[in-house]
Amino acid sequence: MIVFEELLIRLRGLERRELSRWVENRWVLPERHAETWVFHEVDVARVELILDIRRDFAIDDEAMGLVLGLLDQVYGLRRQMRRLCDAVATQPPDVQDAIRRALPRNAGG
Amino acid sequence: MAQTPYEVLGVKPDAGPDDIRKSYRKLAKELHPDLNPGKPEAEERFKTVTAAYDLLSDADKRARYDRGEIDESGAERPRYSYRPHAEGAQGWKYGPQGEMDAGDLEDLFAMFGGGARRGPRGGQSQGFAMPGGDRHYSLTVDFVEAAAGAKKRLSLGPENWLDVTIPPGIEAGQVLRLKGKGDPGIGGAPPGDALIEIHIVPHPYFRRDGDNILVELPISLAEAVLGGRVTVPTVTGPVTMTIPKGSDSGAQLRLRGKGIHRRGAAEGDQFVTLKVVIGDSGDAELAAFLEGWAQKHPADPRRGMTP
Numbered sequence: 580m581i582v583f584e585e586l587l588i589r590l591r592g593l594e595r596r597e598l599s600r601w602v603e604n605r606w607v608l609p610e611r612h613a614e615t616w617v618f619h620e621v622d623v624a625r626v627e628l629i630l631d632i633r634r635d636f637a638i639d640d641e642a643m644g645l646v647l648g649l650l651d652q653v654y655g656l657r658r659q660m661r662r663l664c665d666a667v668a669t670q671p672p673d674v675q676d677a678i679r680r681a682l683p684r685n686a687g688g
Numbered sequence: 689m690a691q692t693p694y695e696v697l698g699v700k701p702d703a704g705p706d707d708i709r710k711s712y713r714k715l716a717k718e719l720h721p722d723l724n725p726g727k728p729e730a731e732e733r734f735k736t737v738t739a740a741y742d743l744l745s746d747a748d749k750r751a752r753y754d755r756g757e758i759d760e761s762g763a764e765r766p767r768y769s770y771r772p773h774a775e776g777a778q779g780w781k782y783g784p785q786g787e788m789d790a791g792d793l794e795d796l797f798a799m800f801g802g803g804a805r806r807g808p809r810g811g812q813s814q815g816f817a818m819p820g821g822d823r824h825y826s827l828t829v830d831f832v833e834a835a836a837g838a839k840k841r842l843s844l845g846p847e848n849w850l851d852v853t854i855p856p857g858i859e860a861g862q863v864l865r866l867k868g869k870g871d872p873g874i875g876g877a878p879p880g881d882a883l884i885e886i887h888i889v890p891h892p893y894f895r896r897d898g899d900n901i902l903v904e905l906p907i908s909l910a911e912a913v914l915g916g917r918v919t920v921p922t923v924t925g926p927v928t929m930t931i932p933k934g935s936d937s938g939a940q941l942r943l944r945g946k947g948i949h950r951r952g953a954a955e956g957d958q959f960v961t962l963k964v965v966i967g968d969s970g971d972a973e974l975a976a977f978l979e980g981w982a983q984k985h986p987a988d989p990r991r992g993m994t995p
Contacts (some may be wrong), residue, residue: 580889591756603805608781611843612828613889619826621778628770636972654774655783661775661820 581653583609586623593630600640601629606647693740693753693760698932700812701754705745723981730877761812785966820871820880827852827884831891834858835901835923835948840915842884857899857950860888899948906965908929909974929960939966 587595601607602616607625609616620625624667629647632638638646694701697711715737717723724730743762744750752758759765773779827842832903837856841849850869858864863885870880895902901923911918915933919926922943929943937961 580826591758608827610826613799613830617828617887619778619887621773621776621781623784624770624773633911650774651782654771658779658783666818676840 580617580619581623582618586618590626591624593626593657598626601626604640604644606643651655691736691760693743696736696740697744705747706877708741708744711894712737712745716741727798778826780823817875817877818873819877820873822880823870823882825850825882825884826887828887828889829854829858830889831896832893832923834860834886834888834898835894837969850882850884854886855951857948857953857956858886858888861885893921896948897959899950899953901947901956901958902961904961904963906963907935907966909966911935912937912962912964920958920960923948931962935962 581589583598585597587593594633598607602609606629607618607622609618609622611617629643630644667675670678692701694703697708697715699707699711703711703837715905719734721731721734724734735929739761742749743753743760744767749758751758756765774782806958822972825842825844827840829838829840833840833854835856835857838854840852840854842852852864852866854864863883864883866882868879869882872879893903903921905918905920907918910916911931912935913933915931915935917928917930920929920943924946927943927946929941931941939958941962943958943960945955946958949955
């Protein structure tokens with residue numbers, strides 16, 4: 580967990596007004612605490628992700644919102660998929676087998 | 689936070705190679721170990737300055753440093769990868785537009801022809817029930833809030849929040865469980881819980897030792913010699929404390945019951961360590977007085993320290 584100013588020092592090349600704008604746009608959701616923003620690991624990783632996308636793919640602000648929205652949907656689905664897989668994994672072997680047998684037929688349809 | 693190599697050399701981040709070389713030579717002359725024998729701090733600084741110059745005098749390394757690819761020591765900077773976070777316990781935070789996850793899951797079951805909704809073929813579907821998952825949150829509290837307890841509001845969005853009661857004496861890394869505040873259940877199953885991991889911001893002068901609070905209290909020379917009443921901060925507000933006459937620096941006073949009151953545990957105390965600060969009282973008048981006084985009162989507080 581690090582605060583706004585520390586993150587700016589850690590990620591050289593990231594400007595204060597940029598990071599402020601990302602927080603305003605709700606692309607990053609740090610925690611508000613005592614007049615500053617607290618970034619947890621997931622938030623720092625997300626800031627680095629935004630930096631990478633911007634630099635490597637020359638994505639501007641307008642497209643960034645769309646890119647992040649799509650990414651979030653993919654990760655949201657992956658989290659759901661994992662929950663479902665976990666639920667299946669706790670079933671008795673015969674139920675798991677039945678699901679496995681049923682999957683290819685239905686997934687194609 | 690470590691100094692940047694620019695700060696170490698005392699140059700601006702846009703300084704040219706000549707300025708950097710000039711500044712390095714000046715510092716190197718000043719700090720060279722051969723010119724400062726027996727001064728380990730000069731040698732330490734000399735090493736730091738040399739390392740900073742090694743980095744900034746190499747145009748390639750300097751560029752990589754400026755881009756944030758390497759750190760002050762030239763080592764590759766560790767990077768956070770986003771995916772494990774996005775799919776991990778904290779991932780819910782960046783879920784698609786704050787939608788309820790349950791809806792997505794029901795869609796998924798519908799796709800497989802089961803679930804609470806009618807399957808695509810309109811046939812009979814068996815009711816499907818699945819308890820909601822737990823949600824993981826982080827909450828940062830002040831040292832004093834953690835010590836004395838507090839009510840906090842964890843914001844989850846513009847119109848959505850959780851009220852969290854921080855019990856007195858909570859410790860960093862502790863996880864609070866709010867029952868039923870996680871993902872909603874499906875098909876009438878119960879919702880999951882909210883699990884809130886607590887982070888604590890260190891305090892500028894309070895420290896914690898179990899349920900006791902430690903604080904170092906600066907006092908003036910006059911207060912140490914003459915004693916007196918002083919105001920001391922505690923985690924539950926300021927209290928008045930008497931300093932005994934002739935208190936030494938380092939003496940420890942106990943404020944009974946002014947520490948942490950954890951439920952079901954004995955009350956903690958606050959331990960105040962006195963620190964005599966000469967500061968402004970070290971003026972010429974005092975010095976003149978002490979010169980005369982010391983001659984009349986020869987004392988050696990280090991007697992008995994001979995090895």
